[in-house]
Amino acid sequence: MTVFDIVNSFGLKIRAGKNRLAEEVTGGYAGDLLSDVIAHSRKGSIWVTIQTHPNIVAVATMKELAGIILAGGREPDADTLKKAEEEEIPVLVSPLFAFEVVGKLYQMGISGTG
């Protein structure tokens, strides 16, 4: 399953990283504490968060995550988008709250353990 499949499946808006939508998604992680995501997320995972500042891109790059879904209709900061384009990290937005986003991903077969 790719990032693009997820975008299409529940109508996510693409804010950055259009060139990397073909990336395989091998798992998922949800969390808003950055060090926790650094400690526990796995390479290739899609990350669900409500943090919008540029350090989310730094974390996604460090951990080689497949992309970031901002839940609850949150929009990325302008600096975040700039960094996401530089680092080619997909940043997607959903109006659904995190619980529902994760639920839908799980239903699609994306398991937390990757």
Add this chain to the structure above:
Amino acid sequence: MTGAENSIPFHEMFHIGGGDFTNAGSISSQVKKILIRAGFSRGVVRRASIATFEAEMNVICYANRGNLSLFIMPDALRVIVEDEGVGIPDVDLAMREGYSTATEKIHELGFGAGMGLSNIKNHTDGMILTSKIGQGTHLEFVISLEGKDKEKVVPLFATRE
């Protein structure tokens, strides 16, 4: 390594402002660029990025100011972070995962998970943490270089005249 005894290790120092959340991550980003430009492997760059990011955030979140020094030695990367601030009363407690003294503001930004120091420990090959109450904290960590990464170090060295 020929001539290593006359060579000066690569060294660069960065200043970190306490409370400077606007620039959070900028120092670790600069360190990462240096390492990528030097041609180090992805694994080394990733581990160094994570450890320097956590170290930088600790200074921003908890100290008044600090310096981060990157040394590229013949067989290792060494990072030293010295900060001025209240210090850490109990280093063992600070190392415990989940223990945090973060304020609400820090938590709102997604920092203060209480995992920064353990992330540094788990991504490096050695770590030293010491602190003096009321003065500040000294953190050092090392990432060993193996194989092809060691070859990347030679062109970075300056030679003593």
